[in-house]
Amino acid sequence: MVLPKFSLDAEILGQERMAEAVYRMTVHCPEIAEVAQPGNFVQMRLLGGEIFLRRPFGIADADAGKGTLTFMYRVLGRGTAAFSCLRPGERVNVLGPLGKGFCMDVERPLIVGGGMGLSPLLFYAKSMGKKADVLMGGKHASEMFWTKLFELYAREIYVTTDDGSMGTKGFAVSLLPELLETKNYDAVMACGPDIMMQKTAELSKAAGVPCQVSLEKRMACGLGACLSCSIDTAGGMRKKVCKDGPVFWAEEVFL
Numbered sequence: 001m002v003l004p005k006f007s008l009d010a011e012i013l014g015q016e017r018m019a020e021a022v023y024r025m026t027v028h029c030p031e032i033a034e035v036a037q038p039g040n041f042v043q044m045r046l047l048g049g050e051i052f053l054r055r056p057f058g059i060a061d062a063d064a065g066k067g068t069l070t071f072m073y074r075v076l077g078r079g080t081a082a083f084s085c086l087r088p089g090e091r092v093n094v095l096g097p098l099g100k101g102f103c104m105d106v107e108r109p110l111i112v113g114g115g116m117g118l119s120p121l122l123f124y125a126k127s128m129g130k131k132a133d134v135l136m137g138g139k140h141a142s143e144m145f146w147t148k149l150f151e152l153y154a155r156e157i158y159v160t161t162d163d164g165s166m167g168t169k170g171f172a173v174s175l176l177p178e179l180l181e182t183k184n185y186d187a188v189m190a191c192g193p194d195i196m197m198q199k200t201a202e203l204s205k206a207a208g209v210p211c212q213v214s215l216e217k218r219m220a221c222g223l224g225a226c227l228s229c230s231i232d233t234a235g236g237m238r239k240k241v242c243k244d245g246p247v248f249w250a251e252e253v254f255l
């Protein structure tokens, strides 16, 4: 399905610090909130100032009733730092919704996410209406504010931290073989560090469960025009993460 695209100036309704260098921003943008699908992203641009380039932001929630879009993001450079300084009442330009999202035609999905990769998966969990289990990993308990957010939408949540400060000590994928063997999932949806997605795809394949991955690539236009996000695919074709993805079936891409 080709979604309509909008480029609109949107008012910021909320900006909240969730953890060290991690923020949640909500904007009023009813046109995009109405049509956005889990896995879509937007390209956002500051109005005024010295930073003109758009930045991609995965959609962590779209509430058509309230007309809002929510983004979770980590400050990684000057651009995202400037976004984190914006306050309610200020405006940003939002272009979207962009990209192809997750498959919704499943009954019993397992979500596997690490770090900021959990952001688009939150919108997916909400849209699946308590059907999805969630396996999430992080470095330390201080980063695991995600459990509170996913509690609203998930059936079961399994947590790992690298240092054991919350949940099981270790990486998220260490729990995956047992979950895949015992829980009868019909799909796995993954987003996070490359190594986590590689391992998730590998283990899902071995268990015979289809797996989708949401890729992160440096992007410029976000519209399929500049080729900056091109990747090789298993079928031999080059594809664009911004337009053909960011969500792909795991066997389509090289992880």
Ligand code: FES
Binding pocket: 218, 219, 220, 221, 222, 223, 224, 225, 226, 227, 228, 229, 230, 240, 241, 242, 243
């Ligand atoms: Fe330009 Fe993908 S960002 S083609």
